[in-house]
Amino acid sequence: MTPSVDDKSLPPNHKELMAEAVAEACRGVECGDGGPFGAVIVDNKGNVVAKGHNMVLVTKDPTMHAEMTAIRNACKALGKFDLSGHTLYTSCYPCPMCMGASLWARFDAIYYGATAQQVRLDDIII
Amino acid sequence: MTPSVDDKSLPPNHKELMAEAVAEACRGVECGDGGPFGAVIVDNKGNVVAKGHNMVLVTKDPTMHAEMTAIRNACKALGKFDLSGHTLYTSCYPCPMCMGASLWARFDAIYYGATAQQVRLDDIII
Numbered sequence: 001m002t003p004s005v006d007d008k009s010l011p012p013n014h015k016e017l018m019a020e021a022v023a024e025a026c027r028g029v030e031c032g033d034g035g036p037f038g039a040v041i042v043d044n045k046g047n048v049v050a051k052g053h054n055m056v057l058v059t060k061d062p063t064m065h066a067e068m069t070a071i072r073n074a075c076k077a078l079g080k081f082d083l084s085g086h087t088l089y090t091s092c093y094p095c096p097m098c099m100g101a102s103l104w105a106r107f108d109a110i111y112y113g114a115t116a117q118q119v120r121l122d123d124i125i126i
Numbered sequence: 127m128t129p130s131v132d133d134k135s136l137p138p139n140h141k142e143l144m145a146e147a148v149a150e151a152c153r154g155v156e157c158g159d160g161g162p163f164g165a166v167i168v169d170n171k172g173n174v175v176a177k178g179h180n181m182v183l184v185t186k187d188p189t190m191h192a193e194m195t196a197i198r199n200a201c202k203a204l205g206k207f208d209l210s211g212h213t214l215y216t217s218c219y220p221c222p223m224c225m226g227a228s229l230w231a232r233f234d235a236i237y238y239g240a241t242a243q244q245v246r247l248d249d250i251i252i
Contacts, residue, residue, distance in 0.1 A: 061198055062207040062230040065188070072187055081188040097226025104188040104223060 009045030011087075018113050019090040020048070036119075037066035039090040041074040041083065044108070049086065050074035066090060067098035071105050082106055092119055095124030105116065137172030137213075144239050146174070147215040151192065154179030162245075163192035165216040167200040170234070175212065176200035191233065192216060193224035197231050208232055218245055 011017065017040055024038025036052030041050045052069030056062055067090050075081055084106040093112045094102060102110055137143065143166055160180030167176045170215025178195030182188055193216050201207055210232040219238045220228060228236055 056207055059201075060205055060207045061201045062209075062232075063194055063197060063227045068189055071189060075185075075187045079186055081182055081186045083188075095226060095230075097166055097223050097230060100221060100223025101189045104221075106188075 011042065013046050014111075017042055017048070017089045018091075018111060019044065020051070021066075021091045022113055024051050024053045025091045028066070030054070031058075033058040034064065037071035037091055039066040040071050041107075042087050042089065043100060044085050044087075050077050062095065065095065065098050067094050071101055075105075084108060086101055087111070089113075092116065130152035137168065139172050140237075143174070143215045144171065144217075144237060145191075146177070147217045148239055150179045154181070154192070157184075157228045159184040160190065163217055165192040165214060167196050167233075168213050168215065170213075171246050174191050176203050182222065191221065191224050193220050194227055197227055201231075208229055210234060214239070215239075218242065 021038045021040045024040060025036045028034055028038060030038050034056040037054040039052050040048055042048050050070050050073035052073050053067050054066045055064040055069055067088065071083070074083055074086065080102050086107055087109045088102055088107045089111050091113045094110070147164045147166045150166060151162045154160055154164060155162045160182040163180040165178050166174055168174050176196050176199035178192050178199050180192045180194055181190040193214065196214070197209065200209055200212065212233055213235045214228055214233045215237050217239045219241050220236070
């Protein structure tokens with residue numbers, strides 16, 4: 001990942017947060033919940049408020065992508081639907097559904113670990 | 127709504143299904159759940175398998191748009207994440223998040239009652 005902003009504006013644990021998003025993706029695969037995608041949401045001090053991984057298989061719900069799961073977990077934890085002041089770390093560039101949800105959640109920033117091409121999402125439909 | 131396909135291919139209760147999506151939108155507003163948006167999902171015989179309305183306010187979750195709620199309800203009712211063979215009726219043209227979710231759900235068709243412009247979504251952010 002190559003941050004598009006000055007490193008000075010990034011939280012001190014920036015790299016660890018992305019590593020945690022990737023670790024969350026691994027956890028989701030290990031327990032058979034869904035595809036290899038993970039996400040972490042942090043406040044403006046870099047504190048983790050929620051995590052999530054792809055849960056399409058276990059929930060039988062096509063909307064349960066990693067970013068969506070993390071957004072729902074964060075909103076539940078914070079008791080509000082407006083996540084401005086927060087940042088999303090996701091292991092892979094969000095699909096249109098998840099990017100739309102991220103915009104509705106009003107994140108201050110989104111960082112992704114890999115492009116869809118890099119993870120060879122050959123079966124991507126949208 | 128002006129169907130883009132031959133009327134002969136539409137279910138016999140096509141107009142009633144869209145009216146039900148609009149009625150679902152009204153119900154959501156009346157009970158204070160969220161914005162004025164409703165959706166209905168039907169099988170290939172026109173039988174309703176799930177409904178949903180915007181529940182952003184009551185759930186404090188920005189992803190709980192009408193289409194998303196209906197998709198989740200349908201998947202729960204049918205026990206599967208693949209809604210091919212089904213059609214979505216929604217009171218308003220889906221936002222990018224909901225269109226993305228609808229593509230992941232693999233609907234055979236989507237019918238919408240109004241454009242975003244027609245319902246004056248002046249505060250739309252995406």
